[in-house]
Amino acid sequence: MKSLCCVAVCLVLSLCISTHAQTSPAPPVPAQEAKAIEFFDRGNACGPEDHKCRIENFSKAIDISPGFVEAFNNRGSAYLLQNDRTAALADYSRAAAEPGFAPAFYNRAVLYTGQKEYSRAVSDFNTVIKLEPNLMFAYAGRGNAQLKLGNYDLAIENYSRALDLDPKFGQTHYNRGLAYLFKQDLDKAITDFTSSIELEPQLSFAFLNRAACLTQRGKDREAVADLTRFIEIEPTDERGFLRRAEALARIGSTAAAEADLKKAAMLRGGQSKSVL
DSSP states (O other): OOEEEEEETTTTEEEEEEOSOOSOOOOSSHHHHHHHHHHHHHHHHSOTTOHHHHHHHHHHHHHHOTTOHHHHHHHHHHHHHTTOHHHHHHHHHHHTTSTTOHHHHHHHHHHHHHTTOHHHHHHHHHHHHHHOTTOHHHHHHHHHHHHHTTOHHHHHHHHHHHHHHOTTOHHHHHHHHHHHHHTTOHHHHHHHHHHHHHHOTTOHHHHHHHHHHHHHTTOHHHHHHHHHHHHHHOTTOHHHHHHHHHHHHHTTOHHHHHHHHHHHHHHHTSOOOOOO
16 A cells, blocks of 8 residues: 655654555446546656645546545545645545545544544544454554543553554554553553654654653653753753753752753743752
8 A cells, every 4th residue: 555644743643644546446438447547647646745736637537537536535635735634524535435445534534633533533443443454553543542532541452453563663652652651650651662762763752751751750860861862852842951950950960950941941032940
């Protein structure tokens, strides 16, 4: 399956927008079918950032063959990638009129997640999983939606199934770590954040949240090390400096703590406040 990905933080959302046809349309006239597929292929051949080209060609395919669900699906992805969510939703819903066409349900679930319509996202991910029970991203996506709904146990269950299918996907370890953190299961959270860091060393929020767990465990020196790494990756994010200042103050490094507070103040354009 060809795919284009969209990513979001702090809950890391790495869900692929499916763009490849899985079923074959059946226009009434073979010549029309061939022409529709020609425009469909042209749309897929457009550059990944050339959304206008993709939309124009998929639209021509649809004009010729109004039942071409793959073209609706791919045009929806092009609309979504240029932030036209209304048009994307309409196209995905039209493609989802084909009950067995999993990509439309998957992509609509991604869209619903981005719009914070998490219950609808869960419903569409449920359909995808029934159709494609080994699609790792569907479990990861359903886990993300359940996490946002506050259903931490269900989120963990879905992330665990996703990791059964692909244990080397660092972002899913990170997201499961968040679910464990929200449940205050700190040891499991630390284990998952550590796994995500081993797999994706630039995943900055894994360092930030592992530091939060370590702080709660009273391991401020270890937390300082993680916050230092977070700052190296995200040097303009004041949270790293603020949290490191607090940890440094607790271990008696007063001067370093005050320096971090000043840096945080510079980043937000305000004045520092003492943590002492």
